[in-house]
Amino acid sequence: MKILKKIIIVLASVLLLWMLVAAFISGDCVYEKSISINASPEKVWQQTNSLKAMDQWSPWNDLDPGMKKDWTGTTGQAGEKVCWDSQKDAAGKGCQEVKKVDTAGKRIDTQLLFLTPYKSEADAYVKIVPEGSGSKATWGFTSKIPYPFTVMKLFMNLEDAIGKDYQKGLSRLKELSEKP
Numbered sequence: 001m002k003i004l005k006k007i008i009i010v011l012a013s014v015l016l017l018w019m020l021v022a023a024f025i026s027g028d029c030v031y032e033k034s035i036s037i038n039a040s041p042e043k044v045w046q047q048t049n050s051l052k053a054m055d056q057w058s059p060w061n062d063l064d065p066g067m068k069k070d071w072t073g074t075t076g077q078a079g080e081k082v083c084w085d086s087q088k089d090a091a092g093k094g095c096q097e098v099k100k101v102d103t104a105g106k107r108i109d110t111q112l113l114f115l116t117p118y119k120s121e122a123d124a125y126v127k128i129v130p131e132g133s134g135s136k137a138t139w140g141f142t143s144k145i146p147y148p149f150t151v152m153k154l155f156m157n158l159e160d161a162i163g164k165d166y167q168k169g170l171s172r173l174k175e176l177s178e179k180p
Helices: 002-023 041-046 051-055 059-063 149-154 158-178
Strands: 028-037 068-072 081-085 093-102 107-116 120-131 134-144
Touching (some): 002 149, 041 120, 059 158
Antiparallel strands (some): 028 134, 107 120, 120 134
8 A cells, every 4th residue: 555655646746746847838839941032022922822822832742642632712812721631640630721811911821720640720821021132931830739738848849840841841832933
């Protein structure tokens, strides 16, 4: 009985420590990556101003080239939506919907809902700004990690987790935009 009591005390202590540490860690999660492109902002904007345009350079298509996609709404306008369904866990199942298109500011904001392999939500964006004689494209997202899972941020490195995918997508965007 003494061993069981000690085990329970240790487990309770670990749980209490976890909850305490989690209370001091923000759940905000932000990531973005940029690339310089030798093309006008208007030309780059044509590759980013809708979900269908972004699908042409998305690195996530590589996870399952045969995944099922269902498109709804008007291309390039708030409400445009794509839902995907893949038998491969890496691609999973979810939806992305355009929330705002700022043509003048060359920014598109979307909301992502991942259903499998785990449920989560994120707000994503792509913005294009002039840079010298070309453009700078920035692709990013924001999300919220719920308490008490905020402790996971101590062990997460978003650059290691998704940096290569974002770089691949932005490199493809650059290639498409710089074509004559």
